[in-house]
């Protein structure tokens with residue numbers, strides 16, 4: 446049975462045996478994953494984690510003509526405030542109008558926990574439909590309805606005939622997974638179950654007269670370019686530019702796609718992932734149900750990875766010759782442009798922290814620029830990253846490697862030991878390094894360029910500026926102390942990581 450026939454998707458711990466706890470070296474991890482013997486580990490002490498509502502809402506809030514109805518405690522979904530700048534700017538750049546994230550909450554109380562929240566949810570759905578008349582109402586469930594047993598799918602099915610908006614239940618109960626990438630599956634699951642049917646007239650049109658035309662359309666040169674919000678508009682444009690250079694059309698999906706036009710994703714010749722961590726769940730569904738093949742191998746970050754990504758797409762369409770010409774021209778121009786930066790970068794040590802594929806691909810990119818990778822921390826691990834480990838492990842240039850859903854106490858210990866010149870981390874993830882006086886740069890910001898050949902140049906330009914004058918963080922470290930003692934800095938950074946079922950889990 447397809448996962449999409451079930452009400453909610455499986456968590457990634459079960460579907461992909463994803464892991465969140467490893468401490469050692471890159472080559473050690475590569476050996477373990479090659480031999481399929483990465484232990485199931487846990488931490489005896491943990492400092493924090495990330496709820497899957499964070500990436501889930503980043504995608505859902507972007508959808509035009511939609512309202513996100515958070516069904517949960519009042520604090521759930523508060524990340525929407527920090528994501529709103531991206532929604533406003535992204536809407537303006539893609540659709541020509543400024544749109545705020547439109548989200549409400551059922552704000553479940555202690556009384557609701559006892560008596561159930563379904564009635565409140567029903568009333569809220571009716572009110573949203575009456576007040577905003579949206580195309581879709583997205584019911585995102587947090588922990589509380591999951592714990593008390595509210596049936597959000599049942600409520601949606603019951604109310605659907607009474608409201609004009611399409612109701613999408615999305616299961617984002619934070620307690621059920623420690624892998625925040627499960628959010629991508631949860632959102633794709635809701636879209637796949639509710640929004641991919643073509644409008645009836647269009648179906649009729651095709652069936653009656655132009656079935657052959659549909660066949661041709663399927664085999665045409667349209668590609669689905671998947672973006673779950675980890676690319677800003679500038680990166681979408683860079684990949685579209687490269688694909689259009691090969692004569693291909695591009696359908697970007699699902700962020701900022703209008704719910705009523707989402708069915709178009711079922712009519713492309715092929716789907717291309719931009720990050721293997723994000724899309725396998727949905728791309729398999731598109732292939733199984735609609736016969737659309739997919740490519741999910743490389744993240745187009747860095748020179749070699751971008752070239753590999755283009756080659757994969759070109760091979761699908763038989764455009765290898767054009768692709769080699771395009772790659773040669775682009776790489777030549779890029780290498781010339783990078784010359785002025787490389788002397789400053791040569792031999793400088795860098796530590797990278799991000800989602801798994803992004804962290805590994807950036808490690809490759811930074812090596813291409815002349816940096817020495819001192820360490821990488823990725824938020825989880827699953828099988829889709831194995832090709833990236835092979836690339837980084839080639840040449841036996843080993844370094845410290847950590848898999849951790851945040852855990853800044855491990856990070857600070859590693860930074861004290863490796864002493865990098867530069868730290869690349871996520872939004873809100875650079876504070877520890879900054880307080881140690883290390884120059885920092887954000888590894889993901891939808892207003893900046895990171896992807897494709899242009900992304901290599903733009904990142905190099907920004908890092909050059911940062912490293913030319915790293916004084917701000919140096920001064921910061923003099924006045925803003927970290928809370929750890931020397932005893933922790935002298936300890937093994939991974940001392941709390943233990944094998945499940947083994948000794949020592951505290």
Ligand code: SF4
Pocket residue numbers: 496497498517518520521522586587588589617618619620
């Ligand atoms: S869904 Fe659960 S983990 Fe996520 S913010 Fe709400 S209460 Fe916290």
